[in-house]
Amino acid sequence: MAQKKRQIGVQLWSVRDDAKKDLPGTLRALAEMGYAGVELAGTYDVPAEQWANLLKENRLTAVSAHASLDALRPEARAATFDFYKQLGCRYLVVPALPGDLRKDIAGYERAADIINEAANAADAVGIRLGYHNHAFEFEPMSDGRVPYHALVARLRPDLILEMDLGWVSFARVNPVDLLRQYSGREMLVHIKAFSATNETAVLGEDDVAWADVLKACEKVGKTEWYIVEHERYANPPMMCVKQCLDYLRTLKW
DSSP: OOOOOOEEEEEGGGGHHHHHHOHHHHHHHHHHHTOOEEEESOOTTOOHHHHHHHHHHTTOEEEEEEOOTGGGSHHHHHHHHHHHHHHTOOEEEEOOOOGGGSSSHHHHHHHHHHHHHHHHHHHHTTOEEEEEOOSGGGSOOTTSOOHHHHHHHHSOTTSEEEEEHHHHHHTTOOHHHHHHHTTTOOSEEEEOOOOSSOTTOOTTSSSOOHHHHHHHIIIIIOOOEEEEOOOSOSSOHHHHHHHHHHHHTTOOO
């Protein structure tokens, strides 16, 4: 029986310097590697129409984009939604919270309220919002509460959770357990290497049991896109993301 073909994308933050210098060439190279889609983290001042043309030329899907809370506030959100709709993005993800909202649980809850309110407007234009974690959301506050769980409890239950499974592992949380806890909400996941002994490890050189984790994404997370992100480099970034994709192709899940 043939292995199911998974949709694998790459977060462009991984190759940000290359994209800034030569966006057309970078997108072309990623497509030639075999990536099916990209997730944006910035636009490099390139107009939406040009982005859309480049993606079409390279048969790449704009899976999603990272959008700050500021970009989702009432005065900015119409322009934000319009830009990414032109690229075909179905998802927008808040990549992190500003420091003033990470001081206490009340701050995380305020952030959830902002995201929920923006999601009401996003619904009207066919975009789903979500949240992307780092490791710090799993560090308990002085009262023992874990910010990530408080944030998710406050978010609308239909909003997606773009779990960065590398950061989850870095926080010493079992990613399979977390996927099960919030089952059905991980339409997008970040596949990022984590090694306790080698900070520049790529996928396959790290400590994460990726076959088991990815099976959980498939079974309980309802994952649609597996998005590679790599941030610490032993080799040129473009080489690193190719190594990561090559490794994922060796796995069965």
